[in-house]
Amino acid sequence: MSQVINSLLVLLVLTGFTLLGSSRLAACIRAVGFQGLLLGLLAILMQDGKLSAAGVLLPLTTAVVKGILLPWLLFRAMREADTVREVEPLITYNVSIIAGTAALALTLWLGQRLQLPSEPPSSLLVPAALFTSLAGIIVIVSRRKALTQVLGYLALENGIYAFGTTVALRLPVLVELGILLDVFVGVFVMGIAIFHISREFDHIDTDKLVALSDVG
């Protein structure tokens, strides 16, 4: 069982690297969606056979929302904004991957140092979760397109969720559903915002928005 969990965590890390190294938005959206599916599976496997109705349904809902619904929304936003790839990131993809490797080293070190209330089922869980968050942060600060930044935000959230499965196996159902609804609404609103930005300015480059003013 721990081998399955380990393999899933390795896949989680690899999707993080896909997000960092790919210039195609479609590949990035698929990577983040795949993360969502992985997280759902992980949350079910973590329960160690003691399955309850809520314990299965909640991760399944997460997987469906994060793995299917959100990618669908983002693909729609991508079509409407008429962008296929991130053209000129602030730091190149190779540098992003190197930064990701540094982040991975940092999180592996942190994973050994961090004192947790309960022993995680795999020593890789904390590093993988923190790495996913860090990858999301790197994407948010280093990309120009609004859509890629939304993907970074989602990866950040996925990392927090993965971390949550270690320290809080028994989060109240209401809280989990609330978080899920927040993320869903957030991405929904961001999709609409991206559509409006692209219709108004013919692009979704966020660094050009600093020049926004009423004059001119």
Place this chain on the structure above:
Amino acid sequence: MVAGSFLPLIVALALAPLMQGVIIRTKSVVAGRQGQPLTQPYWDLWKLLHKGAVYSQTTSWIFQLGPVVWLVSLLLALTLIPFGGFPALSSFSGDFIVVAYLMALGRFSTVLAALDTGSSFEGMGASREVTFSALAEPALLLSFAALARQTERISLSPVLTAISWSAWAHSAPTFSLTLAALLIVLLAENARIPVDDPTTHLELTMIHEVMVLDHSGPDFAMIQYGSALKMWLFAAIIIGVAPPWHRGGPWAETAVSLAGMMVFAIATGLVESSMARLRLLRVPQLLLVAIVLSALAVAL
């Protein structure tokens, strides 16, 4: 130093050109042609050995030394590679570092020979070869490190024999990551698509072939044979790491590994038929991915 078996070396020397033949034949069949006979690489070597070598007046002894050092360093590296159920001819602690550096020595000699011709075209190829291999080397060494750490042995023969079903069941992620990294390194080091196209000549994007343009006759035969051996060497390591399907005795294991090598050659041919070469600027990214995969394998 432990005495091993001559068998891995003999098999490699005898069958390395056949592997090239299988790759070329696969590509022909996929392209809808009948293709050359499987033994054609042997006949090519035979033909080249019976020709005279032509040396440009601008070259020095370095140019003539290049192919010899290339072939000898690969032969030496092959004595350290086990195959099937048989251990390598010699093995000692840390021999995989020697393997990596013997291959670097061979490459260094071909690069020097290419620079010695004074041709700007060959100099360009040499510069590319060195750039990409500098990126492939960390991935190779990190993969070896991951294998050594996982099996707790520091010599290639024991490492590869220690990889069993139970080892795979215990740490499948590590082995699959290493396998993926080694596969990318193989494609890059052997000038295969998607990194380089071994069939192109006189193209501005080629890497390995451009360096050996000025070699002829027996020198070129040595280069060709050395390339075949290098491909065999990497493939043998990959087959050694791959999930072991064999259980009965060293001979059965060798037979299965040989079949694995041929399947691997066919798979390489299929990859070459179905993929386009990457843009030169994208190659470092591919190698970076290999480094990340192997680093992750070490960290696990």
